[in-house]
Amino acid sequence: xxxxxxxxxxxxTDNAEGMSYLNRLPRRVVMLYLPMAVFVFVxxxxxxxxxxxxxxxxxxxxxxxxxxxxxxxGPTLDHIKYLFLETSYPGWLWNTMLVAxxxxxxxLVASVFGAYAIERIRFTGSRxxxxxxxxxxxxPPSILFIPLAFIVFKLGIYDSRLALIFTYPTFLIxxxxxxxxxxxxxxxxxxxxxxLVDGANRWQILVKIILPLAVPGLIxxxxxxxxxxxxxxxxxxxxxxxxxxxxxxVGVLTELVRGDVFEWGSLMAGxxxxxxxxxxxxxFFVDYYVSSMTGxxxx
Numbered sequence: 023x024x025x026x027x028x029x030x031x032x033x034x035t036d037n038a039e040g041m042s043y044l045n046r047l048p049r050r051v052v053m054l055y056l057p058m059a060v061f062v063f064v065x066x067x068x069x070x071x072x073x074x075x076x077x078x079x080x081x082x083x084x085x086x087x088x089x090x091x092x093x094x095x096g097p098t099l100d101h102i103k104y105l106f107l108e109t110s111y112p113g114w115l116w117n118t119m120l121v122a123x124x125x126x127x128x129x130l131v132a133s134v135f136g137a138y139a140i141e142r143i144r145f146t147g148s149r150x151x152x153x154x155x156x157x158x159x160x161x162p163p164s165i166l167f168i169p170l171a172f173i174v175f176k177l178g179i180y181d182s183r184l185a186l187i188f189t190y191p192t193f194l195i196x197x198x199x200x201x202x203x204x205x206x207x208x209x210x211x212x213x214x215x216x217x218l219v220d221g222a223n224r225w226q227i228l229v230k231i232i233l234p235l236a237v238p239g240l241i242x243x244x245x246x247x248x249x250x251x252x253x254x255x256x257x258x259x260x261x262x263x264x265x266x267x268x269x270x271x272v273g274v275l276t277e278l279v280r281g282d283v284f285e286w287g288s289l290m291a292g293x294x295x296x297x298x299x300x301x302x303x304x305x306f307f308v309d310y311y312v313s314s315m316t317g318x319x320x321x
Contacts, residue, residue: 069294076101076291083286101287110265111292114273119299121183121258121269122251125190129247130240132195137202138228142214152203159196166192167260174261185261186269190251198243205239206232241307249300270296 075083077097082089089095105111136155140148170189179185209232217227233240258272265277274292278285 069297072290072294072297076287076294078287080287101285102291104285105288105291105295109277109288110268110273111270111295113266114268114270115296117183117267118252118269118271118296121186121190122248124183124187125194125251126244126247128187129191129194129198130244132191133198133202133243134228134233134240136195136199137206138232140199141203141206142211142232143224152200155196156200157196159193159200161193163193163254163256167256170257171260180261181263181267183267186251186254186258189257189261190254194247194250198247201243201246202236202239205236205242209235245303245307248303252296252300 074092074094077099078094079096079098079100082094139145140152140155167189170192174180174185174189177188179188213231213235214227217231222230253271254269255271258269259276262268262272265273268276270292274289274296278289278292
């Protein structure tokens with residue numbers, strides 16, 4: 023009796039149906055290796071450029087007649103020493119970390135409650151409210167910072183880290199709520215109904231059932247919120263004035279650019295070290311991030 027089932031070896035080889043078009047090396051190079059090489063180059067070249075610029079002596083930064091712009095001869099650590107020892111960069115790094123963690127925590131708490139109420143309680147108009155919350159994310163921050171500045175001045179938190187921690191959730195909560203709505207929607211309602219029958223209340227269901235199952239979604243929303251908080255510029259430039267309270271995006275730009283003088287070595291070093299925490303965060307939680315994005319689009 024014939025069968026259409028294939029062995030595991032047949033499925034895993036290039037002769038398997040659906041992968042036969044990659045059997046020949048020229049086609050594999052054109053269809054797979056070349057696009058991947060271009061993608062990796064575009065992705066990693068900025069980091070390479072920042073790294074070599076951060077260790078280039080000053081004379082090599084502009085003398086392209088005698089030195090290659092893509093390589094460094096006699097690397098130096100002077101730019102890095104200047105950045106960490108003669109500027110407030112360590113303080114900027116600490117400020118950025120506090121602001122990013124604080125605003126992310128506030129945003130996740132608010133987003134969890136909002137997403138759970140919209141997706142699991144099923145009240146009248148919940149879908150419309152979810153759409154309005156997502157549309158709020160589309161409002162440009164350049165429009166919001168003027169009324170937010172008025173509120174910040176009234177609260178007396180101008181030129182403090184609290185000003186950023188309390189204003190960043192205005193653009194973090196809408197998207198995080200929308201993301202968690204999609205993930206909560208993928209959790210079977212039968213689990214919640216069984217818990218209600220057993221006498222559990224809504225708080226117990228949220229803490230003991232929904233949140234443990236939604237850990238990948240929470241990690242994804244946290245990564246998104248942390249990344250936006252870490253890189254945010256407009257609010258940090260508007261609400262922070264003193265050098266000791268600045269974050270990395272604002273501090274590097276305003277303190278290392280003096281008129282028409284650009285400290286290129288220190289600028290690139292600051293950008294490189296400022297991007298490392300986000301890169302490390304993604305490298306540890308990339309699997310959770312991908313799985314949560316998949317769950318967010320499930321119906």
